[in-house]
Amino acid sequence: MEKLKAVKKARIGIYTMGLKAYWNQFAGLHDRMIEYGKFIEKKVAAMEVEVYNYGLVDCEEEGRKCGEYFNRNNVDLILAHSGTYVTSASVLPIHQICKAPAVVLNLQPTAKINYLKTSTGEWLAHCGACPVPELANAFNRAGIKYRQVNGLLGLDYTPEISVTDENTAERPEAIKAWQKIGEWVDAAKVKAALQHCRFGFLGNNYNGMLDLYSDFTMFSAQTGAHVEILEMCDLNRMLETVTDEEVEEKKKEIEEFFIISDDVSADPLAKKPTPEQLEWSARVAVAQEKLVKEFNLDGLAYYYHGAPGGDYEAIQSGFIVGHSLLTAKGIPCAGEGDLKTCVAMKICDILGKGGSFCEIVVTDYEEGTMLLGHDGPFHLAIANGKPLLRGLGVYHGKQGTGVSVEAKVRAGDITTLCCTQTVDGKMKFIITEAESTNAQIMTIGNTQTHVKFKKDPDSYMDEWFAEFPTHHFAMSVGHNASLFEKVADVLGIPSVTLDK
Numbered sequence: 440m441e442k443l444k445a446v447k448k449a450r451i452g453i454y455t456m457g458l459k460a461y462w463n464q465f466a467g468l469h470d471r472m473i474e475y476g477k478f479i480e481k482k483v484a485a486m487e488v489e490v491y492n493y494g495l496v497d498c499e500e501e502g503r504k505c506g507e508y509f510n511r512n513n514v515d516l517i518l519a520h521s522g523t524y525v526t527s528a529s530v531l532p533i534h535q536i537c538k539a540p541a542v543v544l545n546l547q548p549t550a551k552i553n554y555l556k557t558s559t560g561e562w563l564a565h566c567g568a569c570p571v572p573e574l575a576n577a578f579n580r581a582g583i584k585y586r587q588v589n590g591l592l593g594l595d596y597t598p599e600i601s602v603t604d605e606n607t608a609e610r611p612e613a614i615k616a617w618q619k620i621g622e623w624v625d626a627a628k629v630k631a632a633l634q635h636c637r638f639g640f641l642g643n644n645y646n647g648m649l650d651l652y653s654d655f656t657m658f659s660a661q662t663g664a665h666v667e668i669l670e671m672c673d674l675n676r677m678l679e680t681v682t683d684e685e686v687e688e689k690k691k692e693i694e695e696f697f698i699i700s701d702d703v704s705a706d707p708l709a710k711k712p713t714p715e716q717l718e719w720s721a722r723v724a725v726a727q728e729k730l731v732k733e734f735n736l737d738g739l740a741y742y743y744h745g746a747p748g749g750d751y752e753a754i755q756s757g758f759i760v761g762h763s764l765l766t767a768k769g770i771p772c773a774g775e776g777d778l779k780t781c782v783a784m785k786i787c788d789i790l791g792k793g794g795s796f797c798e799i800v801v802t803d804y805e806e807g808t809m810l811l812g813h814d815g816p817f818h819l820a821i822a823n824g825k826p827l828l829r830g831l832g833v834y835h836g837k838q839g840t841g842v843s844v845e846a847k848v849r850a851g852d853i854t855t856l857c858c859t860q861t862v863d864g865k866m867k868f869i870i871t872e873a874e875s876t877n878a879q880i881m882t883i884g885n886t887q888t889h890v891k892f893k894k895d896p897d898s899y900m901d902e903w904f905a906e907f908p909t910h911h912f913a914m915s916v917g918h919n920a921s922l923f924e925k926v927a928d929v930l931g932i933p934s935v936t937l938d939k
Contacts, residue, residue: 465560506536590616642743644776724761759815793821829884
């Protein structure tokens with residue numbers, strides 16, 4: 440589905456290190472460093488970010504200018520290319536002035552130098568690892584956190600000045616290095632996007648779910664996102680503007696993306712949706728999308744039980760279909776007022792990995808799997824085929840009746856991302872890689888996916904519960920633990936990866 444809002448692009452700062460004394464001593468070395476830096480710039484620019492390449496930093500004065508340049512451009516991440524030896528005094532001011540997360544790139548241009556033909560100037564073009572220990576020591580003593588990527592530069596050609604083969608694009612050391620760089624850039628994308636996100640909080644939390652309760656100030660302080668507190672009357676105001684023509688268009692959209700169930704189900708409460716239920720779900724879905732646009736939202740945590748038989752109870756009974764459509768359009772919607780899981784879903788969506796709302800459903804000891812899912816909403820982009828719509832006579836544990844989504848995530852690699860809160864009030868990510876299987880699920884109008892972890896279900900739950908999770912989490916497609924760890928690092932949120 441087309442996204443309702445464009446994600447804010449990350450701003451990546453780049454500079455290349457060198458020693459000013461070298462330039463007059465070794466002809467061509469200065470321009471060679473510039474050429475390597477421009478290659479990195481081109482590779483990073485292809486990752487759909489804004490790139491700000493300062494160029495060479497070869498003395499302390501240039502370091503100060505570089506830090507100020509990055510601040511003026513409000514960069515989200517600094518890629519510090521260690522091209523050749525540099526004094527740590529030249530580099531330290533950059534990161535004292537600009538506090539953006541820094542990644543040192545130790546990328547050697549060649550896999551093996553030509554020992555018989557290499558001059559001092561040629562060697563210096565390949566000694567980027569030399570200053571890294573010095574930088575590490577200086578950063579540590581200055582209280583500056585840094586990350587590093589070691590490997591090959593990955594040029595797809597050899598510069599004319601070189602006396603050795605520098606075409607290393609297909610070597611595993613280059614491929615692995617650029618995968619890591621790509622993950623750091625993706626982490627910066629999350630940081631940039633969240634700082635400009637507006638999360639709606641509609642209604643309240645499900646009563647008594649203490650793990651879900653969050654401090655809005657804590658949420659904004661740790662993610663940079665804004666929380667817009669919404670009322671059901673805001674949604675009702677949108678509902679009053681919905682036209683019959685808009686409802687018909689939304690019904691067409693629903694028919695395109697869902698299968699409408701028949702009456703065959705093991706649960707007498709789960710039947711074919713009535714025309715009235717589908718009509719109402721479509722009308723509410725139009726109102727939900729209008730609410731998102733009215734308040735310029737990037738995500739929505741919601742829950743409202745309403746008074747029995749009241750107007751707001753009727754509105755919330757139509758939530759699941761519309762919130763599933765919004766989630767597929769890049770506006771993740773988390774039920775039961777779970778704001779922390781909403782941000783986990785948003786992170787997955789920003790990275791193009793889905794992010795479906797889940798909890799433990801049941802364990803299948805014969806299959807060795809755990810079924811993970813919820814009563815909606817569902818991320819349609821990662822579904823195993825078209826999701827099914829069922830009419831439910833009862834929303835279990837909640838008031839009202841209506842249409843719900845029955846679906847499972849497609850089989851293959853998955854990663855769960857749980858955002859919990861610790862005793863000290865800090866967010867914490869709990870990350871697990873696993874496999875989803877295309878096994879049979881219940882026909883009760885809920886999302887369910889069989890997931891096989893590396894450990895047996897009981898051993899995994901022993902490890903999982905010991906980390907004090909919330910009972911909700913986001914399911915993403917692909918093995919993304921390394922990526923999510925980098926997101927946590929850039930956001931300054933502690934993380935733990937389970938079941939390694």
